[in-house]
Structure formats: C-alpha cells, structure tokens
Amino acid sequence: MRVVLSTYGSRGDVEPMAGLAVALRALGAQARVCAPSDKEFAERLAGVGVELVPVGQPVRTQVAKGARPSGSGLSERAAAMAAAQFEAVAAAAEGSDAVVATGLLPAAAGARTAAEKLGLPYAFAAFFPSYLPSPYHPPFARPGQSLPEGVTDNRVLHDLDARFMNETFGTGLNAHRASVGLSPVADFRDHVLTGRPWLAADPLLGPWQEPADLDVVQTGAWVLPDGRPLPAELEAFLEAGEPPVYVGFGSMPMHGSGDAAQVAVDAVRAQGRRVLVGRGWADLALIDGADDCFAVGEANHQVLFRRVAAVVHHGGAGTTTTAALAGVPQVVVPQMVDQPYWAARVAELGIGAAHDGPTPTYESLTAALTKALAEETRVRATEVAARIRTDGAQVAAELLLDMAGRT
Incomplete structure (x- = not known):
C-alpha cells in the first residue's frame, strides 16, 4: 500500500x-x-x-x-x-x-x-x-x-x-x-x-x-518517537546544576524577540532558576554571558523536557503534547490560531499556567511562572502525563x- x-x-x-x-x-x-x-x-x-x-x-x-x-x-x-x-x-x-x-x-x-x-x-x-x-x-x-x-x-x-x-x-x-x-x-x-x-x-x-x-x-x-541524543554541550549544562526552565517559542516569530528573551531570562532568574533558551524561528539569544543560561537550537524535546523544571512556550499542539507527556509544568504564551485553545486547556487541567496575551512582561511572566513552579502543579503534571496516550x-x-x- x-x-x-x-x-x-x-x-x-x-x-x-x-x-x-x-x-x-x-x-x-x-x-x-x-x-x-x-x-x-x-x-x-x-x-x-x-x-x-x-x-x-x-x-x-x-x-x-x-x-x-x-x-x-x-x-x-x-x-x-x-x-x-x-x-x-x-x-x-x-x-x-x-x-x-x-x-x-x-x-x-x-x-x-x-x-x-x-x-x-x-x-x-x-x-x-x-x-x-x-x-x-x-x-x-x-x-x-x-x-x-x-x-x-x-x-x-x-x-x-x-x-x-x-x-x-x-x-x-x-x-x-x-x-x-x-x-x-x-x-x-x-x-x-x-x-x-x-x-x-x-x-x-x-x-x-x-x-x-x-x-x-x-x-x-x-x-513521532525521538531517540536522538542531546548535544554534548547541552548535556554538560544540564548536569552542571538544578533543572533549568526552558523558554522557546518554536516556529513563532515573536516580534520584538530581543525583548522577549530579556523578559524571560529576568523572570526565570527571579525564581532562582537557571534558564535554557530555545532559539527557534524567533532566533532568541542569551542576554549576557552568565553561566546560568544556555541557548540551544534543534534538540530532542521528548528527552529534554523530562530534565527541566518547566517549559515556557507558544502553545503549539506538538509542544503542548510533548511537555504534557514529559510530565513537566508549562507556561503557555499563546500567539495565534490553536495556541489560545492549548493555553486554556493547560490551565484547566492544572498542569501549568495560561499567559494572558501574546506579549509577556516581567510581571506577567513572573506570575505565570510562580503558578507553574508550584509543587501542586508539578504533582498534577506528573499525574496527567500517565494518562496521555x-x-x-x-x-x-x-x-x-x-x-x-x-x-
């Protein structure tokens, strides 16, 4: 056939x-x-x-x-x-x-x-x-x-x-x-x-x-099952400290992406967490040379998401599903089309936070991260992961x- x-x-x-x-x-x-x-x-x-x-x-x-x-x-x-x-x-x-x-x-x-x-x-x-x-x-x-x-x-x-x-x-x-x-x-x-x-x-x-x-x-x-190993430099960063918060917006252009990277890194650092920046199509980059941040391009999200504290993303169907399967809390910053739907579902299921609107500020992202990094959200994300087909x-x-x- x-x-x-x-x-x-x-x-x-x-x-x-x-x-x-x-x-x-x-x-x-x-x-x-x-x-x-x-x-x-x-x-x-x-x-x-x-x-x-x-x-x-x-x-x-x-x-x-x-x-x-x-x-x-x-x-x-x-x-x-x-x-x-x-x-x-x-x-x-x-x-x-x-x-x-x-x-x-x-x-x-x-x-x-x-x-x-x-x-x-x-x-x-x-x-x-x-x-x-x-x-x-x-x-x-x-x-x-x-x-x-x-x-x-x-x-x-x-x-x-x-x-x-x-x-x-x-x-x-x-x-x-x-x-x-x-x-x-x-x-x-x-x-x-x-x-x-x-x-x-x-x-x-x-x-x-x-x-x-x-x-x-x-x-x-x-x-699509993904068995690819993570890049060696990324592995070294993950092993060097506590699980970071991943921030990446996939195929979204994220207009004003420099501001988005600054806001995200500042908000994650304020939680006492390291930051892993996914470059994506917005070409997000590090804002300084501090060793608590690392930028990554193409990587196996199925493996990576199991090793981070939370995932901040745009809310595409694939990323939302991958994060849910990994049992990791999510912050969805929806941009268009299906993304507001997935943001709402993440919030309704209690496995993360839905950001209000497409443009994060330090205050709004801090509030969303506080919810996502709460212990009850982590527990709920683990419970839901076991039920995903x-x-x-x-x-x-x-x-x-x-x-x-x-x-």
Missing part, C-alpha cells in the same frame, strides 16, 4: 505527518510527505527515512519577513497555495492508494482536488478541536476576518466562518478545479474537512465533545489501511 500525506504549515504541521508515516511503515505501507521545502523539515523526515516531496517556498523564509498574517491578497495567496499543493500531490500520488491532508485549508483543498482527480480515498486531519466546527467552541481568528461582536452562538459563528471561507477561498479553488476538469464545490469548508474528519489530538488534552454536527474520529496525537499514529495508520482496503 502507498499513501501520500499532504501538509503546508510550520514544524507542528509536518512532524505529526512524519509520525504517521513511520507508523504506516511499521504496518508494511509506504508513505511520502508533501510539505514545505524548509531545510529542517527535509532533515527531520530524512532522519526517520521518510521521503519529502517539497511544495512551495520555505515557510521559515516567509516568517522571517516579519509581517503578521493579514487579509491583504489572501484570496490570491490561497488560490496559488491550492494549485501548488494539487500539482505536488497529484504527481506524488500516482499509483498510490490514499491521500491524507492537514495544515492550512487552501493547501488541504488542493490535496483533496488531487485525490478526487485520481479517484483516491481522502481524509482530513485536524490537530486541535477548534479547527473543526462545533457548538462547544467558536472558530479561531483568521487573517482578514471580522466576526460580529456580541454574537455568542458558536453555530452562528461557524456559519459566518464558513461563509468567509467560501468568499475568500472558494472562488479560487473552483477556478482551479474547472481547469483540471472537475465540477465546482458549493461549500469550501465542508468539502475540505469532509463529514468524517480525524482529530489527531490526545483525548484528555484536547477532547472532542459530543453531540456535534460532524462524525469526528479522534485518533490521539500523532507522536502515545498510540495515536498507530490508530490512524490502521484506520487508513482500512479506508484504502489494505491494498
């Missing part, structure tokens, strides 16, 4: 697909991943023996330009993204048995169009519940979208969100579909998600609430083989 996995987004959109590809390989299936052409994505996939089919420009290059996502030119960018993903997936899926898509919805629309053109089964996977319409949560904020104030009915808000997607993404998608001989779709969102999407999130961390309008299949998070990728792989008829 051969499967194409399609995504367009940041590291958090690519890493789970690698996890699913490895799980499929363990069941005797072959998988290739259509994803952005970032060097780090290629290296990560190559490191676990998964083929990358590069699509479009590197995401990190776009993030480095420093602009927040906006609605200007969004329709044109979405149409180009859908067309590029279609071309890559259609070529990669020749002779394959199924297509699974995730990531930005225009890219997923291109992947579904390719699957339809080739007559292949298709599934869409979301990595957090609020990516899917539900009466229990509102849609997340999209660039260029303005939902009416005072409306609290989530079904109404999701209907408005679907209308926005039709107006912004639907015309471009249907023009492309016409160019490849396919009929137009009436509802962009429902076409991409299907009536039975998968939710690749842990049922405890990110539960799907029933009853809902969609027949959602919750597989659990797609975790690690078989999500295997569950999804089995579903996919069944969907494609195990050919």
Whole structure:
C-alpha cells in the first residue's frame, strides 16, 4: 500500500505527518510527505527515512519577513497555495492508494482536488478541536476576518466562518478545479474537512465533545518517537546544576524577540532558576554571558523536557503534547490560531499556567511562572502525563489501511 500525506504549515504541521508515516511503515505501507521545502523539515523526515516531496517556498523564509498574517491578497495567496499543493500531490500520488491532508485549508483543498482527480480515498486531519466546527467552541481568528461582536452562538459563528471561507477561498479553488476538469464545490469548508474528519489530538488534552454536527474520529496525537541524543554541550549544562526552565517559542516569530528573551531570562532568574533558551524561528539569544543560561537550537524535546523544571512556550499542539507527556509544568504564551485553545486547556487541567496575551512582561511572566513552579502543579503534571496516550499514529495508520482496503 502507498499513501501520500499532504501538509503546508510550520514544524507542528509536518512532524505529526512524519509520525504517521513511520507508523504506516511499521504496518508494511509506504508513505511520502508533501510539505514545505524548509531545510529542517527535509532533515527531520530524512532522519526517520521518510521521503519529502517539497511544495512551495520555505515557510521559515516567509516568517522571517516579519509581517503578521493579514487579509491583504489572501484570496490570491490561497488560490496559488491550492494549485501548488494539487500539482505536488497529484504527481506524488500516482499509483498510490490514499491521500491524507492537514495544515492550512487552501493547501488541504488542493490535496483533496488531487485525490478526487485520481479517484483516491481522502481524509482530513485536524490537530486541535477548534479547527473543526462545533457548538462547544467558536472558530479561531483568521487573517482578514471580522466576526460580529456580541454574537455568542458558536453555530452562528461557524456559519459566518464558513461563509468567509467560501468568499475568500472558494472562488479560487473552483477556478482551479474547472481547469483540471472537475465540477465546482458549493461549500469550501465542508468539502475540505469532509463529514468524517480525524482529530489527531490526545483525548484528555484536547477532547472532542459530543453531540456535534460532524462524525469526528479522534485518533490521539500523532507522536513521532525521538531517540536522538542531546548535544554534548547541552548535556554538560544540564548536569552542571538544578533543572533549568526552558523558554522557546518554536516556529513563532515573536516580534520584538530581543525583548522577549530579556523578559524571560529576568523572570526565570527571579525564581532562582537557571534558564535554557530555545532559539527557534524567533532566533532568541542569551542576554549576557552568565553561566546560568544556555541557548540551544534543534534538540530532542521528548528527552529534554523530562530534565527541566518547566517549559515556557507558544502553545503549539506538538509542544503542548510533548511537555504534557514529559510530565513537566508549562507556561503557555499563546500567539495565534490553536495556541489560545492549548493555553486554556493547560490551565484547566492544572498542569501549568495560561499567559494572558501574546506579549509577556516581567510581571506577567513572573506570575505565570510562580503558578507553574508550584509543587501542586508539578504533582498534577506528573499525574496527567500517565494518562496521555502515545498510540495515536498507530490508530490512524490502521484506520487508513482500512479506508484504502489494505491494498
């Protein structure tokens, strides 16, 4: 059996697909991943023996330009993204048995169009519940979208969100579909998600609430087991003192990142803790030469997080799940999309603190760290870690083989 996995987004959109590809390989299936052409994505996939089919420009290059996502030119960018993903997936899926898509919805629309053109089964996977319409949560904020104030009915808000997607993404998608001989779709969102999407999130961390309008299949998070050792210099720093607090914001640009690093280091030091700075795409750096701080680039978070006192991060699905599995308290400083959702869940579960807003100050981060470093939070994080599932990728792989008829 051969499967194409399609995504367009940041590291958090690519890493789970690698996890699913490895799980499929363990069941005797072959998988290739259509994803952005970032060097780090290629290296990560190559490191676990998964083929990358590069699509479009590197995401990190776009993030480095420093602009927040906006609605200007969004329709044109979405149409180009859908067309590029279609071309890559259609070529990669020749002779394959199924297509699974995730990531930005225009890219997923291109992947579904390719699957339809080739007559292949298709599934869409979301990595957090609020990516899917539900009466229990509102849609997340999209660039260029303005939902009416005072409306609290989530079904109404999701209907408005679907209308926005039709107006912004639907015309471009249907023009492309016409160019490849396919009929137009009436509802962009429902076409991409299907009536039975998968939710690749842990049922405890990110539960799907029933009853809902969609027949959602919750597989659990797609975790890619990571056996890489930590760099020698990082090991030396960890061994040299008490567990530090890790501060890193992954693929987030963190505008004013110099200020963010200063605030974070000062706030952690005020707790009497050492600091481990994850450079990430914001390129965070040390603020001085003191030996209580160390900066690290790419590292195995599954191993590292078990050796720190707390993790301060942006609240991506992957980082939140990895920290939860490690049983380490978290401080989530949410920036966009799913991150406010994960910040709220961390606070609700009692395994850390949700920072109020995307820009930490010394005072606000100190308050959040005080809560996260409390003994009761550490105990609760340990308890929750024992309940997090690690078989999500295997569950999804089995579903996919069944969907494609195990050919």
